[in-house]
Amino acid sequence: MNWITNFVRPKINSMLGRRDMPENLWIKCPETGEMVFHKDLEKNHYVIPSSGHHMRISAKERLKRFFDDEQFELLENPKVVADPLKFRDERRYTDRLRDAKTKTGLEDAILNATGEIEGLPIVATVQDFAFMGGSLGMAAGEAIIKGFEAALDQKRPLVLFAASGGARMQEGILSLMQLARTTVAVDRLKEAGLPYVVVLTNPTTGGVTASYAMLGDVHIAEPGALIGFAGPRVIEQTIREKLPEGFQRAEYLMEHGMVDMVVSRLEMKATVARLLRLLLKRPALSVPETAPEALPLLPEASETERQEG
Template identity: 80%
Template sequence: MNWITSYVRPKINSMLGRRDIPENLWIKCPETGEMVFHKDLEDNQWVIPSSGHHMKIKAAERLKFFFDDGAYETLENPKAAVDPLKFRDEKRYTDRLKDAKAKTGMDDAIVNALGTIDGLPVVATVQDFAFMGGSLGMAAGEAIIRGFQAAIDKKRPLILFAASGGARMQEGILSLMQLPRTTVMVDRLKEAGLPYIVVLTNPTTGGVTASYAMLGDVHIAEPGALIGFAGPRVIEQTIREKLPEGFQRSEYLMEHGMVDMVVSRLELKETIARLLKMLLNTPLEEAEAEPEEVEVIVAEPVEETAPAQG
């Protein structure tokens, strides 16, 4: 036992009335090292105010910021087989799932929600990286299909927020089969004449990039997001060449035509609402009416008449 830390310090703290400070009260910016107050960062949608660095955000918080007044209704995810291959590495797959569910409070990596943005009814599908790296397994695939089907049934546009490390290795070929299944649903949504907008967040990689994440009508990327199939290190080791600066980042991909625009999270809602109004041929908000011109009538001067002579 350390006498100073176990006895002296607690005694001094109690005398001075000190309280333990939560460890997550301040958050360090990964780019600049600046310390940002937790509440300020949360109010700014987890975007560092000074550097503009986009931190990862939970699915529930993203939906709250995205929908009008933060109001939305979530769809129940369909049931899927759990651990179909009885997979085990350092831990059993079932144990990993239990840990992820306890950590995030989610059934799997996908959340589907119904709500409005700028008054337009939409379906939003969000992939949460906190749940096993947003990996795509059978349960996630079924949930994505449920989101597309809801959009078709309710005749609403679909906005998908992608965030994933790729297919879920613990489910092997069954995970890879979700790629063509979700691709079929993209085709059905387009056959119904409904817009499909994809928001690529950090990171979007692997089989997700090779399927539904790159099949949208419009592709929007958050600033600095890593987007690609294989990671930069794997590519460098394969081709034995140094990659260009910023390779596979949002800004580089927009310059080379892989994404349509890079938009800050703070401006996503307004940007998507404007795009949907154009795609749905919905009239944009009418400009403020100009004041009516008032016709000014100028009276003609009255000619003075000379007084009559008596």
């Protein structure tokens, strides 16, 4: 027993009236090492002000910041078999699912919601990387299809935020089947003439990139997002060549035509709303005209000046 830690320090703190402070008041920027106060980071949509680095955010937080007045309605996800293959590696799959649900408060990696952005009614589907790396399994696949069906029923465009490490290995071939099933859902939405906009966040890889994440009408990426099928290390080991600087990052992919635009999270809502108005052939938001500044009054000309003029 450490008597200084366990007895002396608590006694001093109680005498001075000190309270335990949370340890996450300051967030360290992964790029520059700068420490940012958590309230400032939260106000800036979890984007580091100086470096522009985009921190990961939860699905609920993204929905709250994306919809008008933070108002939206969550759609209930379909129920599926929790562990169809009775999979076990170092731990049972059911234990991993239980821990992920406890950690995130979600039933799986996908959330669907309906609401409005700048007055446009839409359906939004968000993938949460915190839930087992945003992996795509049967539950996530069913939830994505539910989002597309809601968009079809309500005749609304769908905006999907992708964030995933790929297919969920604990579900084997059943996970890979979701690639084809979600692709069919995308085709149905396009046949109905409804826009489908994909926002690629960090990271978007594996089978998700090989299916619904790269089938949008427009592909937007957050700055610095890792986007690809296999990871850079795997590719380097396979081809035994050094990859270009920034390979598979959002900016590199935009330069090479795989992504349409790279947009900061701070401007994402306005950009998506503008794109949807173009795709839906809706008029742009009217900008209030400002009255021109009044010109200064000229002094009246004197009698002599009038005669000379």
